[in-house]
Amino acid sequence: MTNSIKKQATPPATQFYGADAFGARDETVLRWLGNSGLHINSRGTNLMIDPVVEDFDMPLLIEMPITSDKIPHLDAVLITHDDNDHFSKSFRVNTKETVDLYHAPHFVADLIRKEGLLAQGHDIGSTFSVGNVEVEVTRAWHNWKSDFPKYGRKYAVEDLCGFYIRTEDGSIYIPGDSKALPEQYEMPAPDAIFFDWSDNFWHIGFQNAVRLANTYPNADLICQHWGTVDAPDMNTFNMDPADLYEKVTNPERIQVLAAGQPFTLTKK
Numbered sequence: 001m002t003n004s005i006k007k008q009a010t011p012p013a014t015q016f017y018g019a020d021a022f023g024a025r026d027e028t029v030l031r032w033l034g035n036s037g038l039h040i041n042s043r044g045t046n047l048m049i050d051p052v053v054e055d056f057d058m059p060l061l062i063e064m065p066i067t068s069d070k071i072p073h074l075d076a077v078l079i080t081h082d083d084n085d086h087f088s089k090s091f092r093v094n095t096k097e098t099v100d101l102y103h104a105p106h107f108v109a110d111l112i113r114k115e116g117l118l119a120q121g122h123d124i125g126s127t128f129s130v131g132n133v134e135v136e137v138t139r140a141w142h143n144w145k146s147d148f149p150k151y152g153r154k155y156a157v158e159d160l161c162g163f164y165i166r167t168e169d170g171s172i173y174i175p176g177d178s179k180a181l182p183e184q185y186e187m188p189a190p191d192a193i194f195f196d197w198s199d200n201f202w203h204i205g206f207q208n209a210v211r212l213a214n215t216y217p218n219a220d221l222i223c224q225h226w227g228t229v230d231a232p233d234m235n236t237f238n239m240d241p242a243d244l245y246e247k248v249t250n251p252e253r254i255q256v257l258a259a260g261q262p263f264t265l266t267k268k
Contacts (some may be wrong), residue, residue, distance in 0.1 A: 017031065033066070035237075049163065052091065058230070081175035086227070140157075143155040180204050200235050
């Protein structure tokens with residue numbers, strides 16, 4: 001799994017997919033899109049979270065499993081924050097006819113509306129529904145841009161978020177890019193965690209990630225924020241899921257997916 005030249009862990013070969021994956025079904029299927037992107041098809045309701053599927057602004061280790069022109073329709077796109085590896089302008093331009101609505105923190109929703117797209121802003125702790133899927137907006141702490149005047153503003157905690165998603169087939173906790181927060185360890189036990197696997201100062205970090213995994217010992221762990229960006233000198237992107245196996249309870253629940261590989265969500 002480790003790339004011996006770049007000293008970075010890499011996932012299995014990308015599994016490309018297309019329009020058939022968006023159709024009606026009697027289950028909830030998750031697909032990692034690379035980095036922090038996720039596609040959820042819950043019994044025909046389709047959402048993407050933080051999709052960046054082309055025009056990535058850094059070199060990549062993998063191919064993206066789908067491109068914007070292959071997406072037939074999305075009921076919603078959920079955005080956690082406005083970093084370039086989560087918030088793709090080209091995606092928004094290319095899918096303006098196929099995405100019904102964006103959901104994001106108020107600050108990010110305002111940015112999207114300025115582009116002439118439909119977006120609904122949300123408070124931390126609020127809930128909304130997309131078809132048969134219920135979404136709770138959770139707090140995240142990743143305000144690193146506030147330290148750099150070039151970004152032109154001080155970011156508030158409410159400008160970023162995570163999501164706790166409930167479907168008929170189980171729940172998915174998506175902490176987003178975030179330092180460790182007390183409430184992350186006090187959630188209703190999720191059936192799967194879209195796991196921020198990054199040892200960067202502004203992310204959850206190795207020890208706190210292990211603690212999160214062991215707080216919910218039955219949750220499937222889908223690692224993200226790894227194996228995508230070719231940046232061996234940036235700890236933000238180069239964790240290895242293999243390092244988890246000896247640290248977590250029930251290590252068989254660690255899901256080292258290929259980008260685009262379908263994973264069926266199940267209640268525990």
